[in-house]
Structure formats: C-alpha cells, structure tokens
Amino acid sequence: MKRLSIPAGLAVLVAALVMVFFLNSYYVYVLANVALIAIVGVGLNVLLGLTGQISFGHVGFYAIGAYTVAILTSQAGWSFWPAWLAGALVATVAGLILALPALRVKGPYLAMVTIAFSFIVQHAIIEMEALTGGQNGIMGIAAPTLSADWSIEQTVAVLALLTLAVSLVAYTLLARGTWGAAMRAVKDSETAAESVGLGPLVIKTVAFMVSAGLAGLAGGLFAPLAGFVTPDTFSFMQSILFVLVVVVGGAGSVIGPVIGAAILGMLPELLATLEAYRLLFFGGLLLVVLLVAPNGLIGLGADLLARLRPGAGAPRSRALAGDAGHSLSERARQGLRLDGLSMTFGGVRAVSDLTMEVPAAAVTSLIGPNGAGKTTVLNMVSGFYPPTAGHFALGERTLGAGRAFRIARHGVARTYQTSQLFDTLSVADNVALAACRGRLGNLLGARRYLSKAARQRAAGLLAFCGYQGPLDVPASQLPHVDRRLVEIARALATDPDALLLDEPAAGLSREDTDRLAALLRAIADAGVAVMVVEHDMELVMRVSDQVVVLDTGRLLAAGKPEQVRADPAVRRAYLGEDLDEARPVAERPPRTGPEWLGVNKLVAGYGAEPVLHGISLKVRQGEMVALLGANGAGKSTLMRALAGLHPVQAGGVHLDGQALEKMPAEAIVRQGLVLVPEGRQVFAELSVQDNIRLGAFLCPADREARLEEMFERFPRLRERRHQRAGLLSGGEQQMLAVARGLMSRPRVLLLDEPSLGLAPKIIDELFAALDQLRRENMTIVLVDQMAALALSLADRAYVIEGGRVMAEGTAREIAASPELADAYLGASTPAAG
C-alpha cells in the first residue's frame, strides 16, 4: 500500500491542484465542494468504518464550524485563520458533548440521537437571531487569502484539497495505529475490548470528537466558499448525504469517502440539466448504485485493491519457536480472593455468599452442573456484573467496584465460552493490541502496537499457546481450536496476575485438550493465578491444584481433586444418579421399515473451512438413530443443515425420495422433517399454548384437538398453558419444544441436545416421553451429550468426530466400540467412574 498509493495519491492531489487554476470558476467551486464533503466523509469514516457507530447528525457539526467562522469574522472581526481553528474546536467540543448521551445508546437509538442533534442545531441557529442572523443567515464572511491573485474559490479549493490530503494521511495513520486497532476492536466486540483493558466509552468518544472536528473543519471552509450561511443550507438531507458519501464509497477504506464524495458531489451537477427531474433521477441512480455495491464501491473493487494493499502492516515473518520465558515473564504475581460474593438476578440468587481463594501459580477449577452460577462468578470477577454483595481482591487491592476494563488493567484477564476475538483484526493484531493493556499512546501513533518488539512478543505468546497458523489472517477466518488458542494468547498479552478461562476445552478434540492441559500448567508455572470453569472432568482432575464445586450458586466443596472426587455430596449433586447403570442398552430387533431419511456426503460449514466433511446417514422408517460425538464434532451443524437453517455446500438430503438439500427451512418442515433445536428456542413472550399452536402453522386442521393431545402427553404443560414460555423451567421448555415440534406432524423428528442443562429427574421424565414416541414408531434422530442415555433408547447410532462419521452400528455395537470411548466417553468416563 505504501509503495503504490502514496505516489498515486500525490499525483491525484497535484492534478487537482493544477485543475484549480485552469478550470473555470464553476468547476473550481464544485471541486472545492467535493473536497469539503470528502473531508466530512473521512471524519465520518472514523465513526462508521473504524468504530462502527452511525451518525445522522454530522450536518450539525458542519453547521457549527461554518457558523463559528461566519460569526467570528463578520461580527467579532476575527480574521479567517483563527476563526477556522475556533470552528473546528467548537465542533470537536460539541462532538464531546453529544457523545455523552449518544454513546449510551446503540443502533437505531444512536441514529435518532444524532438526528435530534442536527435538528436542535438547525433550530437553535434560527432562534438565536441576534448571533446568527436567524432565518436569513449571515453574509459578508471574511475569506482567507493565500495569494493576492487567487479568487476565493481557488483559495478555498486549494485549502480544501490540502486539508483533505492531510486528513487522509491522518486517517491512514490512525487506522493502522494503536487507536485505530482499538476502535476496530470496540466495533468487533466491546466485551472483549473491555477484557483487554480498552475502555469502549473513551475510545468511542474520541472517535466522535475526531469525526466532529473534521466536519467542523470542513464547515469552516464552506462558509467563505459559499460567502454566506443560512439555516436552510444545513438541512437533515445534507446529513444523509454525508452518510451516503461513506456508504457509497465504502466504509472503513481510506479512499472510500473520497470516491463517494466525488460521485455524490458531481452527480447532481451532471443531472442539473434535467431541471425538475433532477431529484427523481438522483434518487433512482442512488438506489441503483447501492444495489450494485451494497458495501461500497471500494468493496466492489476489492479484488483489484487487494493486490494493492497487503495485510494491514502485520509482518509476515512466522513466529519463532515458542519461548515462554520471552513472552510470558516469570514473576511473582498476586492471587485472587473472593469474599462473600453474591449476585441476584430479578429475585433469583445466581451466586450466594461465595468465598474462595484463587492462589497465584496454581490452577483452580470451578465446576458444577449447568446453572450452578460458574459463569456468573467469572463475570463478576472480571467486572461485567457488579456483585449484589461482597467484594473481591487481587492481592491487597480490592477490585469490587471497578468497570471491566479497569479490572483488566489491574491484571485480571479472561476468555469466553464462545471465543470473542476481534474478527476484523489479524491474529497478531489481536495479541499486540491486548499487550498495550489499554494504554494507547498518541492518537496517530503505532509504536506500542506495530513495533518490532511488540510483534515479536505477540508471535512468542502465540507460539507459547501452541498456535501454529499464519499471523496475518483476520481472526474471523480461524478454525475453532485456533480461536481458543489466540484468545488465550491475547489474554496473556496483558501480562495478567490472574487468568479466568470459561470452558476452554469445549469443542476441542482429545489431543487438543491434552495440549490445553499442558498449556494451563505452563501458565500457572509462570506464576499466574489460573481459574478455569470447565465441564471436561478429565481435564479438571488432571490439571487442577484446587477444585471448587458450586451447586445452585453455593459453595459445595473445595479442595484437592481427589478429595472433591471422593466427596459424596459432590457425587450426588453434580453427577446425579448413575445413568449408565440405570438404563442398560437393550438388544432390539432391527427395524425393517423402508429407508426414510438419507444423507449423502453432506458438506457444510462456516466460511471456507467446512465443519462437515461428507457425512452420510441412513434412517429407516420408525427407527430411532442416535448421533454421538464430542462437543464441536459437527452434530449441531448437521442438524441445522438438515433442517435448512444452515446452507448445504455439497451432498444431498432426501426424505422418502424427495430431495431436500436445496429447500428453505419452511419447505423442509412442510416435507415433514422437523427439528427441535438445541437450547429449546421457545417463543419466550408467547403463552405455552400459543407456542404449541404455532407448531401447527402449516397444518392447522384440528389444531385444538391436537393441542389437547399434547397436554395429555406432557401434563406439566397443561398446568402452565397460559404462562409465558420464557418463565418455564428448562425441562418444561424442552417439553414445550418437543410438543411444538410434534404439532408439525413430523415424518422425521430431529432432536438436538434435549437433555442439555437439565436436572437428572427432569431428564428421566423427558426420556420417558421420548421412549413413548419411539414405541409409537416415530422416526427420530437424536443428538445428545449423554451418550449412554441416548444409546439406551436408540436402535442404531453413528459416532461423529471432526465432521466425519467414525463408526456406525446398532446401539449395542456402538456402546461397546472403542471409537465411542475415544470420541466421546473419553471425556466422561473418568468422572463417572
């Protein structure tokens, strides 16, 4: 980019400057206007492109800049130059003032606040007649002089072009530097930004101020160019035009706003001869341009530009072999102490009175059944939830009251259940930015972030965490395992005292989990206080120095792994009754019905990397088939792909001879393939019976009679038929989801993780209902993490690992097969036994 675009940019600038002196005054005026719109566009791009905030109020800042210059030069007798500066400053301050309320809100709410701002500015100008000349505005604005022979248009055009060039350079520096990375980080994930010490509010406010200042700077030049200012000039439509400049050009690219400004500044002039039809054509052409390039013309020409701009400044050199000593310094660190922490959500106590230690240089695991409050504890300790009572401390320093980013700066780092990376930043950028620990340096600087030392440290940390992929790809393109590793490296980059990890092993294969175990140990050995929330008991037992068990928000037990494992209270509460023994896998006669559902070499995934690598299944009519495999094996993706919620890349699905793979979800339901999705997905605001009725959307005949049937089948639901579904317990919601699915008159019922997060007693009840369905000869495909339970019901089963079928057979065969133990039970056997 540096090699090509700087000379190209200079050439364009020089050409434009030359044109100023050879074109007639009208074209010079149009050129100056385009440059002014482009300056506002560059400023807006800081908001829209980098920070992901929208503003329909920039005409307000533009007006403030213009009016400040007009008032100071015409009434206070200032010369242009100080007035211009003052205009930009006033606009910047206005940006700060607007940012205070504006940044508390998001999306359409933010759009509204900024629209309101522009109206207030316009009407305040009208009402402050003594100062602003009211409706009739101000004439006689002092113009700048650069050379005595230049006309006003030429002078302003030259100034506008130079200002545009400077602001483009500044934008480029900002975008590649530390602040720019922080802005993009905030755009990608405010939560993750906070957990590496970035204060989103400050960063967004700065973006707002920069953006407002540039609009003010442009407005200050507009006043002498036009020679007058009136309130009508700064209408709401102009604000929309400013946003369009960025959208049409391409948000987030350096020259996008310039291209947008050129088009939107010249188009009306080209259409001028259409007289009364100008606006009509303008609207129409705008629509066409947006349709052709919904992400901007730059996005459209991305192929071409990709060759001109290699990855944003990240060095391509591969990491040196992992050297923990260089990346994660071995030093004495502070441990965490939690003291009487409690958290209440709407009357429900999620965590009550938890007191525990997380000592330095050790791994502490926090375990407990789903809903025990483990993640809530992490959220409190990392500052996202203010505790209802109690406090916590890092060493001697009490942290209880701080915001998340402050706590992160004090040395508490964390990762998330679903990895939250800054998706538009590269792998190395993710880590290097975190290493700044919230100290960003000067606005256009990049030393802390792009320097060789920073990059080497980032590469070292990534290697330390076992990441072996390229450093300069956007994080969004990483496969699941690598996302975990990069997230841990990013957390370590803040050089934390304490590291909190939320289910780091979820979705990892056995080998990956082994490497994770070694990594956790190494981190603790470097002195860090590690706290892990984890379901994988084998991992927990292997790496922990201390295990803390939570049950319904209360501390149940704490101690060494062996002690906890032997604790009868823990076994009862956490593991429940031994399900494997309660339900032996029965030998059933093979089903002889016709082949009903067939899946042939199905490929599906996210982005370029498929999750499913050619899965083939056969399900006979009336058969119950279980799909087994570890978290992240691709089972849920398969279910979603079958149901039409996830696009199928290759392969086929057919039901009773009918091909389904190209159909939208609603057509697949009509064919009788019905998914009861993971996580229940009930309509929380609707009543229980309305939820069930919706299941009959496609076949409303005798709906009410079937509703009664469902209440027969699930008597618990009848009691709660008028309640809002969102108020039901997890088990009741699951029954509701099954009932809703049955209302669609399924020919094949897909059940995705029905037992997830349910208490053992409820699981019993649920599986009894499923057993009933099986006996009624319903064709069922069941995915469940409780393999033994699933096998006790199923006729046949498939084992899936890494998006491939590893084994298939009767339930009894699979229960005895080594593949199953490897892929799945490897995780739970030690815990159960």
Place this chain on the structure above:
Amino acid sequence: MLRISRVLVAAALTALLAVLPWRAAVAAEPVKIGLITALSGQSALAGQAISRGVQLAIDEINAAGGVLGGRELVLVRRDDESNPAKGVVAARELIHKEKVAVLFGGLDTPVALAIVPLANQAKMPFMDPWAAGTPITKNGADPNFAFRVSAMDELVDVAMVEYAQKTFGSEKFGLLMINNPWGESNHKGLVAALDAKGMKPAGSEKFDGDAIDVVPQLTRLRDAGADTIALVGNVGPSAQVVKSLRRMGWDVPIVSHWGPAGGRFTELAGPGAEKVHFVQTYSFFGDQSEVGEKVIAALKDKYDDIKGPQDITPAVGVANAYDAMHLTALAIENAGSTDGDAIREGYYEIGTYPGLIKTYQSPFSKEQHDALGPQDYVWAQFIDNRIVPVGLSD
C-alpha cells in the same frame, strides 16, 4: 445477479447521457436566459409559474424575430430546491459554464440574497421576478446588477398596515408570521411600518409550514387584544390559520401578503377563506387589458392544465416573470450585446413599455431597481375559486 446489475447501471447511465441535452453550437448563436428557482419541494408550483411566465415571453420574442438581430432566446432552468447553497452552485454553473446573458431567479429570498453578491461580482444582470426581500435590490453594491419586477416586502408591509387602517379601522395588529426567512423579513418590515405610525404590534407569533393547529398562537393574539391579523405565510399554512380561526369562532379581519394566491386557497381553507384580503401585483380575473387577454389565451394554448384564470397560479409568478422577461429583452436590445454591464445600462434606457401588469414608464434607473411600487399593488380576496380584487365581488 451482480453482472446483470452492472449491465443495468451501464444501460441507465447511457440512457441518461442520451437524454441530457448536449447542445451543439448553432449558426446564429442563441442568447441564453438562466433561471434558478425551486422546481421541486414546497415552492415547486411557484417555480413552475415563473418558468411559464418567462417561457411565454420568450416564445413571443422569438416569434417576433428574437433579439440582437435575429438571435433566439433560450431558457436554461436549474432547480435550487429552495436551498441557498444549491442556488449558488447553479448560479455559478449558469454564469461560468452555460454563459447565460441574464440570470433570472430567486423564488426564495435567502436564495436570491445568496446569488446577488455573486451576480454583482461576475457583472451578471440578475432579474428577480418573485422574492420580495428588501436587500435583494438594495444591496449596497455599485454598480448594482440586481433588478426586480415584483413586490418588495418593506413596501408590502407598509401597504398592509395602511390598507387595514383604511378598510377595517385597525388599531391593534396581531402579527402571525410563517417560521421561515420570508416570515422573518416581513416581521421586521411590519414592525417598522407600525413604528412609522407610532404603533406597536399587539402581539407577534410564528407558525410552522406544516402546522395543523394554529389555535395556540391565535389565542395568544386574541388575548393580547389584537383587532386585525397581519398574516404572512404560503398558501397551505395560511389555510390552516383560517381553519383554526373557524374552530375558535373568532371573526377577525385578516390582511395578508400574497401567500394565499399560491394555490387553491378556498379548497384548502374552507368556509372563511374569503375573509383574507391579500396583496397582488396582478389578477387574471375581471376585465383584462389587451395584453392580459393575449397572455391568458397563450397560456391556455400552451399548457393543457390551464383552462381559465383559476388555473394560473400563482398569478403573480406568471405576471411578474412575463413582464420581467419582456423588459429584459428590451434591455438586451438597448445594450446591443450580451455584455452584462451593457445590459445593466440597457435596463436604465427602457422608456415606455405596455406590459401585462401596467404600462411601464422608465421602470429602472440607477436609484430605482424595482419596477413595481405600492401604487401597483392590488388587494384581492378569494371568491369561490377565483381571485377577485376586493370590491368587485359586491
């Protein structure tokens, strides 16, 4: 999909380029007359009226052999969207790129005010057939290139006060001004006119162009003891004032600027519309002069939507623009060229010209850039769908 869209865009752009009138130079180079006015938005109708007045005059002049020994007049129009910034860009385009000989324009006072300095600087004669803001012609420049064939706010305001005193014996004026530059300019004018008579307004209120309910403002005026309402507003908002008065059951005389003439006031305001007396420079109703008959006939002939005088709205736009164009053609003839300064001098040399509004006698001089004065104002009211000079309806 993308490919098809791109083809569509290319087709659309090509079609557009074909539509744009890229005129080649012709043998006897025509004289271009520029017109900048609102062709879209709220003032579009007035913009259309001005366009028609100018075009009608141009047709007549061209039929009679054009100007400067056979050169045709050509009208080049631009839409200013009532926005001064757009008006100025258009003015620059017409002056520097289209190289018009005379610039007509300024429907809205702020647009005209923004264009005037540019016109003076570029030595471009600027003819204003509508905007009534006083400083448009009294702009302090020497030489001054701005001329007007229209009413002037300052004078209209004096006339409003005098008419109300004479007709209704008004003593306490309640001012009700639309919240836009036009309203603001007249507010100043009316206060000054009252001040000259040693009076003060009983009350002064603003209302918005999209207001549906003007009762609050009117109630305050009534409570302040106003016995007459001086109204300045476009046709739509003026109609809302009449509707609100009807709700209040307040029967009060209204003298108004020419806003109500800008549309179908009776249809918009309903019963009570006739109570508003407003100023006009010309009415196409009643007995017409020879020129008047000719213009009405030509308008009916040229524009399908004009069936009679009631369709010529706003009448002042057509009438002012028509006379202004004829006067301008005379000035060009007097100048003997399209040089701006010569045309400016040419305006001063116009002698007697029998126009539509009146017979002009040396309408312009160095000191007088307004061709019309208070003696030319006509007071009118709406009777059904006709604008009738006050008194004729009896």
Place this chain on the structure above:
Amino acid sequence: MDTQLVSALISGLGMGSMYGLMALGFYITFAVSGTVNFAQGSSMMLGAVLCYTFAQTLGWPIELAVPAALVLCAVYGLLVERLAVRPFVRRGSDAWLMSTVALGIVLDNVVMHTFGKEPRSLPSSLAVSPVEVGGLGLGVYPLQLIIPLVGLALAAALHLVARRTRWGSALLATSQNRDAARLMGIPIGRAVAGAFALSTVLAGVAGMMIAPLANVNSDMGTLFGLKAFSVAILGGITSAWGVMIAGLLFGVAESVITMTLGSGYTHIITFALVIVALALRPNGLFGRAEVKKV
C-alpha cells in the same frame, strides 16, 4: 380547565396518535426483520395522495377510495421490501437505511410530477364545522376527536390480530426468534414482506386521517415521518404499546410547548427531550433492556 390547555391536549392527542400509528409501522418491520423503511413519511403521503386521487379526481365513493388506496399502499410496502430492503439484508449490508431513503426521494418526486405541485385538501364533512367542547368557547372538528379513537382502536385491533390469528402470531413468533419461526414452517421472507405491507398501510391510514386537517402534497410526510421515527425510538422500538404511548406523549408535549413557548422552540425542546430520555433510558421509555450476555 384552561381552554388553551384543553385545545392543546386535543390536538396533541390527535397528532400523537398518528405519530404512534406510523411508529407502530416502524415497530412491526423492526421486530420482524430488524429493518425499517426510513422514508416512512413518503408512505404516509402516498396514502393521502391516493385517497385524494380516488375520491376527488376520479370521484369514487369514499368507501371504495379508502380501501383501494390502502391496497396500493400495501403494494408499495411490498415494493420497498423487495427493492430496497431484501437485496441488502440478504448480503448482510446495512445500506437499506440509505436505499429506503433513495426510494422515498423517487416516490416523492414521482408524486410531485404526477399528482401536481399544488397542495390540495381532502374534503371531509368532519373537518368543516367545529363542535363546541364542554362550554369552553372552543370549537373542535369532529375529526380531531375521532383520530385518537381510530389510532387507539387500530392499535388494539393489531394487538388482537397478533394474538388471535395464524399469521398474526406467526409475525410475533418471527420477531422473537427467527430460526425457531422457520422451524415452525413460517416463511420468513413472506412474513417480512407482510410486515412491510402492514407498516405501509398504517402510515397510509395516518396520511388519510390527517389529510382533511392538513394539506395533501408530495412532501407532506417528510417531517412527520421523522417525528414518527423518533417516537418509535423513544417508545423503545421493541415495545408495541410503548411506541403508541410515546406517540401520545410526543404529540401532547409538542402542542403544549407550542402553546406555552411558541412554535420556534418546539423542535428544539422536543428533540432535546428525546436525547435526554434516551440518555436516561438507552432502550427507550418502554423498551426492555436486553440482559448483557458475556
């Protein structure tokens, strides 16, 4: 009670219920699809212009003109969704915000060139002779009393339709959980298109109701639509009743401010109140804050 205040309340409630009705239109499409027609004011104008054209220009009876206009409004709503929303949503672009504005510009100008540049008045016997209210010496057009009733009745009817009909609850379901709605066999594409049609019809109703009181022309809806958007946001765009109540509050605030301070300050104060309200309640007055998921 003070005559002026009664008058301000009546016209405030009237305008407010129309803001509310249009804002409900924003709410419906936002709930179902996460998008809105940013140029909803043009839809309102279309309703009024079509009603005028059918009833006055073509002389149809009003019982025919109103439904015909509303049907065409619905068709326009479908057009907006198909042309200016769906292509962008499908590609994950936010440019629908801009494209709906562009389509609005096109519609406004097409109407200006076909319907005419002159403001017209839709005559209604309900807006000619004022009736006296409670002996306060103040007349009110019957229509002004009817408008809020119609507004609230429509809102209530919508509520019933959403709860009681198959497609109504399908829309509700879609707004709560798109994926789950698809698993019920609800065709999301048609639900979204339907939401846009319904939203445009509501705006059209507002336009027709206002028309006899205001004037009919091509840009009558611009500012109105923007105010309705602020009402939708103020109410919390995720709450139907909140949106309606915010409409009434906004309308009353507007007319009370005009009454006490004069119209010059109306916009300044109402919009400042919007900002303050959102700063205090970032999800709108009645919107429910989403629980922050970490």
